[in-house]
Amino acid sequence: MAQAVLDVLVVGSGPGGGIAAYSLCQQGLQVGLIEAGKRLVPGRDYNGHGSPHKDWEKRLAAGFKTPVSKVTDYQEKDHFTGVGDNPRHGLLKALGGRSLCWAGHTLRFGPGDFAQWPIRYEEVAPYYARAERLMGVSGFRDGLWNLPDGEFLPGVPLRCSEKMLGKGVAKLRGKHREAAFVSIRKAIPTKSGAVPRATCHFCGHCMAGCEVDSKYTSANTPIPMALRTGRLSLFLQSTVTRIVMTNDGHRVQGVEIVKADGSREELRCRALVLACSTVETARLLLTQNLANSSGQVGRNLTSHFGLTVIGLFPQVRGRDASNDDGWDYYHSLLTGLYWKDKAKQFEGTYQVQCGAGVHPKKLAIKWAPGYGESLKAQLKDWNTTHAGMNMQGMLLISKNKYVDLDPVKRDANGIPLPRIHLHYDDSDLAMANDVIQTCEETIRLAGGTVHSSPGKATRDNLVIDSNHWVGTARMGTDRRTSVVDTECRSHDIPNLFLGDASVFPAYPEKNPTLTNIALSWRMAEKLAARARRGDL
C-alpha cells in the first residue's frame, strides 16, 4: 500500500511547533505533529497545590527527591554533555514541550532589538498581536519604546517590596540612568471569558506547571484547535531518529521515527518543520550534517545568564504577610537599561526579574544566624521584607559558545548526544558586575539594605538559563553566514523550515517564547502560501 504523504510534518510540540501545527492546519494543510513524549494532564500528572509533608512519602517512593509535584519532574536527565562553565539544558518531552514549564513571561522584542535582525519589528508586530490575543496575555501598558505594549488583559499589581524597588528605580532615572520598573506580563488570563481557559487564581505555581491549565501552553490552546480542524495527525511518544532525504539529497522526503514500542516507521511529507528546541534541532541537523553549507549549524549559541541580589526593606516590616503568592515569584521587571546608551564595558543588554514575599513552599532566604525563637523571628522578618533581583542578561555570541555532537555518548536510539560548550567571555563578566552594582544601588536608593550579593561576578557564580537557549541555526540573507532565510526556510534545502528559537540571529534581554511563537506563526503562513502556489 502506498504510504500517505502529509503536506507538512512538524517535529516538536513546544511553543514553536504547536503554533506552526495550528496555523498550517487552519490554512488547509494536512499536518503531522511528532512529539517524543506523552500527553500530561494538569492537576493529575503535576499538581503543586498538594501538601509537601503529606505527599513526601509517596513522592520518595516514586523516586523523586523534591517535595512538591511539578511538571519539571518529567524533564530529561543525562541528555546532553556540558563543556566549560556549567551549561544546563532543560528538555521536557511531553505534548506542549517546555510551554508546560515556562513562567509565562510574554515580552515583545522592541524595534531596537530587531536592529541586528534581517527583519524589522514592524514585520513581526502583527504576529505578536495575534499571538497575544490567542494566548491571553495580561499586563499593563507601560509605553516603553523598546518593550512595546501589546493587546493586554488587566495587569497584576506589585507586592510591597517590589514597589520599594520601583521607588529606587525612579531615583536611578533621576541620576540620568535609562531605566524603567514595570509589572511582568504573562500569558495567563486575569479576566474570565477572554480566552477559553480558566482565569488565574493566583496560587503562584506557574512555572511548576499550572494545575488548572490557566497558563498558555501549546497543549491547551493551539494543538486542540489544530485537532478540531480535522487535519492534524498526532504522533505521540515518537522520536525522530533520521531525516529522510530524496536520492539526490536536495530535498526532505520524510522522517524516520521510533515509537514507544521500539518499532520504526517512516513518515512522508512535502515539507518538514523542525521545532525541537535550539539544542535538539541543531543536534538533528548535525547528525546528518544537513542544511549546513554555511558551517553555522550549532554556532551563534546564546542564552540568558544571571545571578541574584537580595535586598531588605525595613519600611514594609510588620505588614500583613498574608498572601504574596500572585502569579509566581517574579512579578516585576527592571528594564530599559542600556537600550539607547550602550555600555562601554560590555556588549548587549540585561533586565532584572524581581520578586518578593513568602512564596508558597519555598523560602527565598533560608538561613539566619542563631537558634530558637530569635532565629525564627529573623527568618520571618527577612522573608517578609525582602525583594529578590534576578539578572537576565544576554550572553555574548562568540566562538566560545556552541553546540556540537558528543563523539562518544549516544542516546537509547544510537544518536549522538548534543554537547553544549559554554565559556563565559570577559564581556559577560563585565555585564554581570554592572548588574550587581545596579541592583545594589537600586536597593539603597529605595531606602533598603543589601541582604546578599555575589559582590563580584566570577565564572563560578554565574548561572546559565537552561530554558532560554537560542541561535544555533540563525536567520540571515547571506547563505554563507546563516542557516535559514528570513522566512525561516533552509538556504540549502527548500522544503525544510525551522519553527523554534534556533533561528534567532541576535538576542536581547527579553524572554524568548513570545517571539518564538510569533516567528513560527509567520513561518507557517509563508510556508502555507508557498504550498498554495505550488512552490514547495
Add this chain to the structure above:
Amino acid sequence: MLDRRDFIALSALLAAPAYAARALTEAEFAAAEEFVELILPGAKAARVMRYIDLGLAHGVGETAAWQRGLAAWAKQKVPMEQLAAKELSPATELERFFGLAKRAAIDAYALSDEGQKEWLGYRGGVHLESFPGCTEEHG
C-alpha cells in the same frame, strides 16, 4: 490550661498516625526531635523529623552524618548558644551537625502547614478572584 502551641502539638499528635523511624533508630529519632526542637521551636509539632527521616531513608541527605552528630550530642549536651556561635567555622562533629540539622529543619519546617501558617504567617494557597498586590503605602 493548654496554650496555643500545646494545643497544635496535641492536635497534630492525635490526628497523625504514629511514625516508626526508617533511617534512624527510634532512640536516634527521639534525640533528633529534641535537638531540632531546640533549634526551631515548634518543629516537633510540625513533624519535621518525620519529613527528614523519610528523606534520609530514600537518600535525601546522609544518614551517617546524622548518626555521628546525634552520637556526639548524646555524649555531650553542648549549649545551643555555643554551637550557634561556631556555625560558620565548625571544628567538631557536633558543631558540624548543628549546621546540618538546622538547614534541614528550616527546609522541612517551612514546607509544613504549621511552619507556613504559624511561623511565617502565610495565608496563601487559596483561590483569589484577583491579586490585590501591595495596598499599603510605605516610606
